[in-house]
Amino acid sequence: MKALKLYAVGYLVFLYAPILLLPLFAFNDAKVISFPLSGFTTHWFTEMTKIPALYAAFKNSLTIALCAALISTILGIFAARAATRFSFAGKGPIMGLIMLPLVLPDVIVAISLLVVLLQLGIALQTWTVIMGHVLICLPFSIAILNAAFQALDRSLEEAAIDLGETRVSTFRLVILPLVMPGIISSLLIAFTISFDEFIVSYFLTGSSPTLPVYIYGQFRYPAKVPVIMALGTLLVLGSFVLLSIAEYFRRRGIKRRGGQDTGGFL
Amino acid sequence: MTLSAPRPIIALRDVQKYYSDYHALRGITAEIQQGEFFSLLGPSGCGKTTLLRTIAGFEDVSSGTVHIDGKDMDGVPANVRPTNMVFQSYAIFPHLTVAENVGFGLRRAALSRTEKAAEVDAALKMVGLTGYGGRAAHALSGGQRQRVALARALILKPKVLLLDEPLSALDKKMREQMQIELRRLQRQVGITFILVTHDQEEALIMSDRIAVMFEGQIAQLASPQQLYRRPISRQVAEFIGVMNFLPVQVLGENGGRVQLNVAGLGACEITAEQCPSGVQIGAASVGLRPETLTVLFEGEVARGRELLGRVEEVQYFGDMTSYEVSLPDVARPVSISMRNLVGRQVLERGAPARVAWEEGALVLFC
Ligand SMILES: Nc1ncnc2c1ncn2[C@@H]1O[C@H](COP(=O)(O)OP(=O)(O)OP(=O)(O)O)[C@@H](O)[C@H]1O
Ligand SMILES: [Mg+2]
Numbered sequence: 001m002k003a004l005k006l007y008a009v010g011y012l013v014f015l016y017a018p019i020l021l022l023p024l025f026a027f028n029d030a031k032v033i034s035f036p037l038s039g040f041t042t043h044w045f046t047e048m049t050k051i052p053a054l055y056a057a058f059k060n061s062l063t064i065a066l067c068a069a070l071i072s073t074i075l076g077i078f079a080a081r082a083a084t085r086f087s088f089a090g091k092g093p094i095m096g097l098i099m100l101p102l103v104l105p106d107v108i109v110a111i112s113l114l115v116v117l118l119q120l121g122i123a124l125q126t127w128t129v130i131m132g133h134v135l136i137c138l139p140f141s142i143a144i145l146n147a148a149f150q151a152l153d154r155s156l157e158e159a160a161i162d163l164g165e166t167r168v169s170t171f172r173l174v175i176l177p178l179v180m181p182g183i184i185s186s187l188l189i190a191f192t193i194s195f196d197e198f199i200v201s202y203f204l205t206g207s208s209p210t211l212p213v214y215i216y217g218q219f220r221y222p223a224k225v226p227v228i229m230a231l232g233t234l235l236v237l238g239s240f241v242l243l244s245i246a247e248y249f250r251r252r253g254i255k256r257r258g259g260q261d262t263g264g265f266l
Numbered sequence: 267m268t269l270s271a272p273r274p275i276i277a278l279r280d281v282q283k284y285y286s287d288y289h290a291l292r293g294i295t296a297e298i299q300q301g302e303f304f305s306l307l308g309p310s311g312c313g314k315t316t317l318l319r320t321i322a323g324f325e326d327v328s329s330g331t332v333h334i335d336g337k338d339m340d341g342v343p344a345n346v347r348p349t350n351m352v353f354q355s356y357a358i359f360p361h362l363t364v365a366e367n368v369g370f371g372l373r374r375a376a377l378s379r380t381e382k383a384a385e386v387d388a389a390l391k392m393v394g395l396t397g398y399g400g401r402a403a404h405a406l407s408g409g410q411r412q413r414v415a416l417a418r419a420l421i422l423k424p425k426v427l428l429l430d431e432p433l434s435a436l437d438k439k440m441r442e443q444m445q446i447e448l449r450r451l452q453r454q455v456g457i458t459f460i461l462v463t464h465d466q467e468e469a470l471i472m473s474d475r476i477a478v479m480f481e482g483q484i485a486q487l488a489s490p491q492q493l494y495r496r497p498i499s500r501q502v503a504e505f506i507g508v509m510n511f512l513p514v515q516v517l518g519e520n521g522g523r524v525q526l527n528v529a530g531l532g533a534c535e536i537t538a539e540q541c542p543s544g545v546q547i548g549a550a551s552v553g554l555r556p557e558t559l560t561v562l563f564e565g566e567v568a569r570g571r572e573l574l575g576r577v578e579e580v581q582y583f584g585d586m587t588s589y590e591v592s593l594p595d596v597a598r599p600v601s602i603s604m605r606n607l608v609g610r611q612v613l614e615r616g617a618p619a620r621v622a623w624e625e626g627a628l629v630l631f632c
Contacts, residue, residue, distance in 0.1 A: 158324055159357035161345045163371035163422065173373075177361045 019236055026230040033225055044230035054231070057214035061195055064126060064210060068133035069191035075134070076141030076186055077179075083142075084149040095142075102139035109135060110203035117204070124206035132200040137190035144189065144250070148182025149175075181249040188246035192239050211235075273336060275300040275425055275458045276321060281330035283316055283482075290316045292482035293330070298426075298460065298475075303452050305461045305469040308479035309505070314462040315354075317479070318428050321460065323347045335425050350419035351428040354435070356411045358403045358418075364390070365399035367414055371422040389417040392451065409440045416451070426458045433468065445471055466506045470494065478502050496542040500551065500631050509553040509629075510600040516632070519545050524630065528552055530596035531573070534625045541630040550632045556603040558627035561589060562620040563610060570624030575600075577617045587612050591619050 029039035048054065082088070083095055101109055113132050122128065152175065160170040176183075198212040205213055215231065218224040274297035283291035290313045298304045306314045319325045321332060323344030332339040334348060350371070359367050369386040377385070390396055393413040398406075406414065412432060419427055432448075433441045449472050452459045463469050469476045470490040477487040486498040497503035500511060517525040522538045524545055538545070562568060578599045579590035586606055590599040602621065606612070613619055 153355060153357060155353040155355050155357040156359060158344070159351070159353060159359070159418075160370070161324075161343075162322065162349075162351045163418070164345050164374055166345060174359060174361075 022229055022236060023233045025226060026233040028226070031223060031226060033229070044226045048227050048230050051227070054211075054214060057209050057211045060126065060208050061211040064130050064133060064201075065191045065195040067127075067130045068137055068194035069187045071130070072134045072137035072141045072190045073145070073183060073186045075138060076145045077183065079138075079142050080145035080149045083146060084152075085154075098142060099139045101135050102143075106136065106197075106199040110200040113200070114203045124204055126206070126208065128206070129201055129204045129210065132204045133194040133197055136197060136200060137193050140193060141186040141190050144186045145179065145182050148179040148185075152178055181252050185246040185250040188242045188249075192242045192246075196235070196239060273300070274298055274333075275302075275335055276460075277331075277333040278317075278321075279331045279333075281317070281320060281332060282328045283313070283320060283325060284328045290482055291320070291327075294482075294484055296477060296484060296487055298458060300458055301456050303449065303459045303461070303472060303474045305463055305473040305476045306479060307463055307466060307469040307476050307505075310464060312479045313482040314464070314479055315430055318351075318430055318460065318462050321426070322349050322351050322428050348425040349428055350422055350424040350426075352412075352415045352419050352430065352432045354430045354432070356415040356432075356435075358406070358411050358414055360403050362403055363399065364395065364401045364403060364406070364414055367403055368399075368417045368421060370418060385421060389421045392420070392454075393417045394447075408436055409444065412436065412444065416448075420451075420455060420457070423455075424457065426460060427452075429459060429461045431462055431464070434463075434465070441468075448472065470506070478505060480505075494555075496540070496629060497553070498542045500553070503553050503629070503631070508556055508601055510556065510559075511551045511553050511631075512596060512600075514550050514552045514630070516545060516547050516550050516630070518547065526552065526628075526630070528628070530593045531571070531623065534571075534628070536625055536628050536630065540626075540628055541632065543630070543632050545630070546632040550630060553629040553631060554600070554623065554627055556588065556601040558624065559600060559602040560622040561591070561602055561604055561613065562622050568620070568622035570622055570626075573621045573623070575619050575621050577613050577615055577619050580613065580615055582612060589613065589619070591621055593621065 024037065025033050026044055027040055027042065028037045029041040029043070030037075079095075079098060083091065110132065113128075113135070117124065117128055156174055156178070157170055160174045161167070165173060196212060197210075198216065201210040201213050202216070209217065211231075215228055218228055276296075276298040278294050278296045281291050281294040282289070294317060306317060308314050316325060320327055321334070321339075323339065323342060327340075339347060359370065362370070365383075365386050368389050369382055372382045372385060375382070386399065387396070390399060393416050395410065395413050395417065398410070398414075403411075403414070412435075415432070429448075433444050436444060445468060448459075448461075461469070461472065470493075473490055475487065475489055476493055477484045478493065479485065480501060486493060486502050488496075488498075493502070494506055497506060497509075500509075503509040512531065513529045515527040517527055517533075519525070519538075524536050524538060524541060525533070526536060527533050560568075562572065573593055575591040575593040577589055578592050581588040584606070587604050589602045589604065591602055592599040600621075604610070
């Protein structure tokens, strides 16, 4: 029992200590990243707002993440609905293929996509990145939405049909409201994944980089590193907030149906 | 004025249902009358729910026809059939209030908002939930959910209300109360109820008629009294209460009288009415319900015939006592249940017992 506790603490330290260094240096009044710390400043945060390229990359990432989240959630709804309600030939292999990017190295996914796009003679644009991100996000969306759809009591649907509603109106009046927490959760998580995604973006970005790709490029210039630290701090904070909201909705969804919590991503 | 024969509200003709290669319904033919309280009774897995869902339109029949109120339901989807259902899990919409749940079916009705509200109030009053309209659906007890499900299904005034084991999730007290209430409600609204249950007592208490199902077939369709007193097979007899079976030789039949030689009881004669499954000369079995046998006490005189046996087992229930009594020339002891009337003693194990029986209580299974 004690060993387990020790292990848990050690694990958390190992996982989060590097991330805690981010805000430390973001507020450190020195151009080089090294101990000892030399003083408190918010200078790097104001500096950050003065870089147009950074702002463009941020806007680019935002667009891509919004689109990727929306598309992967909508596709996820169809897939989860099909997987939980209907049985069809080859259901197992099809679902397996959709979930594959979850375990495939991102580099492989990115390179394959790049090869296909180049072969087809398609120029790298924002939408090619979005496509790649949808591929990465979709397994997560499906996993979340699957759980939401599975928790639905089938007789609820039948009750609505029994009371005169069609399949379509039943979906709108009963199913959608009940899986809404799952949908919101999927949107937020897909958004976060896409926003933070680096490898696929790196390979598929055309002329306008996403934020992670931009950050990677900036590491060549030592003078820019403290600004990146400040930016990183904000990103970690943002991701944390989004994931918390996603988890809140997931739990609320379970509670509202009076179900048992059977785990999730958080 | 001519009296037309009562038209059945539901007519099932040779309904067959296959789930891929599993034969779930094997030729169900039955007619259910308008205003009847009809029960489908049978052990788990016999196809009760499947039959109910076939009537509701949630399952297609593989062959055969379902007519509701004279109309063939082939190709008619569930949402336009004149039936409503109370689901076993109640299927209360968890994101809606009680009033929204009850009024759900009125969404498409051409009624004003106030008219709908009045209907909902009336439905809630009918099931004894006045004032609960604003409650969240998940903040209800099991019994209350059941009432909401009832009100929601009845608000559309269906021709037939289908109930799939609606009381099985309730505790004993609540269940007994709801049995009475359901029956009262059915008489009040005059709608045909079809109740699925695996509880024989519940079916006997509530129903006008009962269809006993085994393995996708109706074994017997009869009134509760008929079912209990004249079961058509040993299987039905054993499913509805307890019955003692004794081997018998059927000797002959003439003028509506059947001559038997029952093991342990001797020669006797019964009426044709006591032979619901027909008469065949040769070996068969007869049944006797435990309450048709009597253990006689000192000074008591048998109404029918008398035997001397021995008490093998005694179970005291308070209001009654159940004996297992071995009889000469009968392989297994017979069950006898006696009411514990004032002054009547309870026999001990091993005591000799005078047992009285009557020819009129015998049921022949050929
Ligand atoms: N969707 C289905 N696919 C395949 N088989 C099914 C399906 N639904 C029911 N069955 C089978 O059909 C048979 C009858 O099922 P049904 O649900 O009608 O039984 P039941 O009499 O209602 O039993 P219970 O009292 O347990 O509810 C069962 O053996 C069941 O396994
Ligand atoms: Mg059932």
